[in-house]
Amino acid sequence: MTERIDIRNMRTRTEAINALPTVPSALKQISAMFEKPRLSIDELSGFISGDPALTSKILKMVNSAAYGFPNRISSISHAIMLLGFNVVRGLLLGVSVFDLMQKNIAGLWEHSVGCAVAARCIAQKKNLQEPEEVSICGLLHDIGKVILILHYPREYETVLAKARDEGISLFEAEQSRFEATHADVGSWLARKWRFPVNLAEAIEYHHTPHLSRQAKLETAIVHVSDILVRARGIGINGDMLVPDIHPESWTLLQLTDDDVRDILAELETAASEAEDL
Amino acid sequence: MRKVSIDQLEPGMVLERPILRGSTVFLGKGVVLGETAISRLRSMEIEHAFVEGSEEQPISCDEAMTLLDERFRNKEDDPLLKHIKNLVREHIAGLYD
Numbered sequence: 001m002t003e004r005i006d007i008r009n010m011r012t013r014t015e016a017i018n019a020l021p022t023v024p025s026a027l028k029q030i031s032a033m034f035e036k037p038r039l040s041i042d043e044l045s046g047f048i049s050g051d052p053a054l055t056s057k058i059l060k061m062v063n064s065a066a067y068g069f070p071n072r073i074s075s076i077s078h079a080i081m082l083l084g085f086n087v088v089r090g091l092l093l094g095v096s097v098f099d100l101m102q103k104n105i106a107g108l109w110e111h112s113v114g115c116a117v118a119a120r121c122i123a124q125k126k127n128l129q130e131p132e133e134v135s136i137c138g139l140l141h142d143i144g145k146v147i148l149i150l151h152y153p154r155e156y157e158t159v160l161a162k163a164r165d166e167g168i169s170l171f172e173a174e175q176s177r178f179e180a181t182h183a184d185v186g187s188w189l190a191r192k193w194r195f196p197v198n199l200a201e202a203i204e205y206h207h208t209p210h211l212s213r214q215a216k217l218e219t220a221i222v223h224v225s226d227i228l229v230r231a232r233g234i235g236i237n238g239d240m241l242v243p244d245i246h247p248e249s250w251t252l253l254q255l256t257d258d259d260v261r262d263i264l265a266e267l268e269t270a271a272s273e274a275e276d277l
Numbered sequence: 278m279r280k281v282s283i284d285q286l287e288p289g290m291v292l293e294r295p296i297l298r299g300s301t302v303f304l305g306k307g308v309v310l311g312e313t314a315i316s317r318l319r320s321m322e323i324e325h326a327f328v329e330g331s332e333e334q335p336i337s338c339d340e341a342m343t344l345l346d347e348r349f350r351n352k353e354d355d356p357l358l359k360h361i362k363n364l365v366r367e368h369i370a371g372l373y374d
Contacts, residue, residue, distance in 0.1 A: 227358075227361065228361070228365075230348060231365045232368070232369075233341075233345065241350070241351075242348050242349050242352060242358065244358075245357055250357055260364045261368065264364070264368040265368075268332065269278055
């Protein structure tokens with residue numbers, strides 16, 4: 001039996017993401033930019049616009065069904081104006097880890113986009129002010145998995161194999177090997193990168209939504225989106241199984257059967273689009 | 278909505294999503310494709326288009342239902358998940374109508 005990996009060690013290592021040789025330089029640059037205490041709209045927009053590939057990926061994303069502004073957003077500054085600074089920041093991070101997701105966990109990107117779509121759909125049904133921000137919570141909720149793979153490639157392979165062989169969830173398999181899970185790791189980075197607290201909490205508690213204090217609604221939305229996307233079998237995020245549902249989250253959201261049907265229908269559209277993003 | 282590769286486009290198909298060239302719309306939603314439009318699309322660097330109609334499913338309905346059962350294995354005791362599973366089952370069945 002190998003030793004479990006200590007939580008303090010994990011946190012220090014996770015937060016030192018810029019020092020890790022396996023992290024692509026583009027992601028390091030983004031990480032360094034997000035750590036700055038004051039990042040201006042011009043800096044963010046200049047950074048993205050300076051890279052045509054990034055710009056086109058982000059515009060594709062905001063103009064897809066996932067964001068519900070089909071073909072109306074033509075520039076990064078327009079996107080920031082319509083969707084907000086934090087949404088574009090979140091999208092930048094999302095598209096930057098896209099390759100890492102594709103390479104390391106098949107289906108994780110499709111799963112993430114599915115969660116973004118479901119989360120936006122639920123947020124709209126609940127009349128939340130910023131459905132796009134909630135959608136970013138869905139898009140980035142599993143970012144910790146990518147970070148764990150980068151930091152602990154060998155160990156994480158055994159975790160993935162364990163989940164597969166024993167038919168348990170990846171979350172459970174992680175708990176047997178590490179003292180923290182992808183949910184913790186993702187939230188450490190979200191805080192380090194100065195994302196809003198609702199995003200950090202939605203990431204941290206998407207498997208344990210009853211523990212959220214400051215973002216109960218967003219966390220419940222991501223928790224339920226994760227379940228619906230897996231129930232439909234869109235993408236695979238390391239394990240196939242539908243996880244346990246926390247009844248409190250379900251009760252909090254009060255989704256009707258018709259709401260669920262609508263979400264499933266939106267997912268169908270988004271799934272075929274996700275491959276093109 | 279159905280996703281088709283550019284090679285499989287046929288005259289008469291109706292675009293469900295616009296086709297962009299850079300950030301401008303080349304062909305809008307609702308456009309009925311003709312021979313000329315299709316040949317121009319083939320000369321562009323585009324792989325797929327989204328047209329009206331229902332998506333062709335990659336697996337059979339029976340296979341889809343078996344996979345659904347696998348994803349929900351060990352969850353039969355949870356009434357809430359059972360309910361969600363039934364909604365998903367109806368939804369999947371609807372895709373094959």
